Amino acid sequence: MWVAIVVAAGEGRRMGFKKQFLDLAGRPMWLRSVEAMISGGADEIVVVASPGDVHRMQEEARVAGRELHFAEGGETRHASVVSGVKCALELMARHQVDPARSAFAIHDAARPFVAEEDVRRVFEAAIRFGGAVLGTPCRDTVKRVEGGLVQETVPRDNLFLAETPQAIRADLVSRVYLERPYSADDSPTDDSGAMEAAGVPVVAVTSTAFNGKITTPADLDYARWLARERWGRAEHADWTRV
Template identity: 45%
Template structure:
């Protein structure tokens, strides 16, 4: 069992608009991200959006026939993921276990339940990459999609380079990030300084869990800046055949 959380709770500060709702070759960005998980067999999916958008998105998801559950995000990414995780954990305890998933704290015959957390701002992730990271998490309990760092990395202080960081061991974290539900629930409830969490792997690391890396094989760029959005439109045109909705 693999449940999904798609984080779409941002306000689009750097882009100037809520990027998750922008049209990308005929579909909203968040729909592209959700479908990537669904196509890989991750279901159901909890979509975490700004509180003011929950009702509107619930109607849109129903109209599209998507197996989604909507929940409100928080002030930070950590808060938004935690809100979604709490919903998943409650649903699993009430529904998943009654469907033969085993008992709380113990895996079912098919293995422990997993949670795949994905950023709505990464609409291009391939279903095969999602499947690969899910398979690794099923074996190890914790895995993320990531890309080896190809650029030269400099450490800078006061505007000057102080050293060059060897890139052989550096990876750029992506999503989805997939973890055992019981491990993730434990980590999120006892992490210190949650404001420092830039991704879910950081939370797991702080809680003492070993997180494995799965190399991404396809385009999985995150939409953050206006330049990213321009690139996303061009790439979407090549992939899905339209530039504008």
């Protein structure tokens, strides 16, 4: 069983609005990310949302004809993922599947363009090795800077830029997410980091296509353009009314 946990609990402080609701060719961005995970083979989807957004997302999913599960986000990204993981564990227990043959993949709602084949490869790698992270080998020259001055050039041969999804085999989930409490100050910034800290081997899976994260206002125009190129002007529900 493959469960995708789509983290869509952001408050939009950097953007000035909640970017998970950005319209991309007739779908809100969070739903595009959900559909990418479904296309990649996910059997169940858990969406982690801010408590105030759950009803809106449930309605948007209903309009789109998607049956999804929802969990409420926490104070940090890791806390939000833990909430999603607990929901995913309940689903797995309900289906009575073998944890050693199941995996959870955590994906940022702000990465709607991930390739379905890459999603599938991450799930498969997690089941085989324990953990997996999608990403891209570093191609740029990297500088370490302190106080505005370059201190050194960092060798890039072994550097890997992490993306999502990042997946874990289900029989290792408790060890990483339930047995290791984190405070807001020491919370891991991604799931691969949490797996590494718990001693879970993590395989680097190289992206085969653009999987950029929509993070700043400068990303918006490119995201809208790429959405039109990829999906055209899909049938457009009026998302402002659901």
